[in-house]
Amino acid sequence: MKKIWIIALKELRSFFDSLTAYILIVVFLGLSGFFTWLFGSDIFFVGQASLQSFFSVAYWTLFFFTPALTMRMLVEENKTGTIELLLTKAVTDWDVILGKFLACLMLIGVALLLTLPYYISVWALGPIDHGAVWCGYLGLILMSMAYISIGLFASSVTNNQIVSFLLSLFIGVFFLIIFNVLSSNFTGIIGEILSYLSLSTHFDSISRGVIDSKDVIFFLSITVFGLILAESSLSKRNIVE
């Protein structure tokens, strides 16, 4: 557990050292701020004090934001060979994967913390449903966890950052849109499965303030599954033929 924390802190520090963190946070805040406050069906048109429009923007921005964080995670280590140095220290493959996962999650956490002024502003404007806001944030964090684990897996299977970025977007877009679209084309059990696999089904209900264990389990299982795949892809060097 301590090793995971050491690795996470190192990764987080290298995000901030390399400007990645600042650029991504600025882009994230800029995009979500623009669409929440200025453009289109923004927060003032809804007629009620709610952060719903922010959550639906963040739902999209995080989709692009997370792969940009995770794309270099294992690619860089594999390419430069530092993975060998890291794994011959007293750490396990899981320590490395979880450390990197935690670092990404913390950075997204920082980005989300910086949107708290939105919450406070809206609160000042009118009576806000606090429960719904906190649930919305919880939903965003759960969704980020799923994206991060997909991104880590994508970054563990290739030696190229661009491939890693595109691969995680590709996997992500299934959960984001494709399953949702397909589910309306099918009926019966297939339709239900596809609808269950769609992120929006689960995210919408959480961001409305309804926390159902089935939604939480959905996000957590994508996370766990992604991390297991990433770990096995990292440890495939041990496979005995």
Next chain:
Amino acid sequence: MSIVVENLTKQYGPQKAVDEISFQVNTGEILGFLGPNGAGKTTTMKIITCFMAPSAGDVKINNLSIHSNPDEIKKKIGYLPENNPLYYDMPVLEYLDFVGKLQGIENNKIQDKIVEMVHVCGLNEEKHKKIGELSKGYRQRVGLAQAMIHDPEILILDEPTTGLDPNQIIEIRKLIRHIGKEKTVILSTHILPEVEATCDRILIINKGKIVADGTPETLRKQAQGNEVLRVQISDSDNKDNLISTLQSLDSVQMVDPVTDHNGTFLIQSKPGTSSRRTIFNMCVQKKWVLTEMTPIETKLEDIFRELTTD
């Protein structure tokens, strides 16, 4: 802390990178791991350091197996991989701090350890720079510093002196010899003088198999066979007479005049005998002046070539 390698095999597809090798390294021994490119040196080291699992066989470090106790073993090993991969965007001190913490050094001791390593590896002037800004020699020192920071009992160095200038090479060798007094060191290289200068024992590996194992002296003796002397005798006009006299000595097998050098001969003795004394006595007897007598040693290069070419 001893390392015992038992029937280690690593297979990549149809190719056997390491083929059933077994050897043992004892505490205080510096083992030179020699072999041509692709002989399996790096693979063996990766297995000993628990980076990769072998296809078959086992490595035991103080009776701990790499299969069942990788975490314990990793703590005891300091490893400098080939090409010295490092995080180029990290400052030296921060990097050493990170490695030290990963290796389980307690927080209150870590500063002392870092200071010690910076001193030992001569990093003082460069310690605040990012690793990517350092020259290759300094990066190599950072590599050594990270390998030794937790005071490991075993050091495994994969080509530790590549890319260093001659002064640095000598310093690093001195450092390795110094460390090797109390610790077990395995170092791989294909610079042969380096092995002679630093190692107590040599292991030559070719195509995944061990082809020679021993101290530089025993290897040389094995390869050489008979004693060969280079002898120069002046004050003798009659060359043929000289040759026939030399040839008549009991222990001499063959006399071979060296062209271009008048009065110089290569004299090979019969197996197991030495002709130095008899040649000297003969010269005294005949009042010839012996101006040179040098034993010709087989060079490590020759041994290496002989063992690793088909």
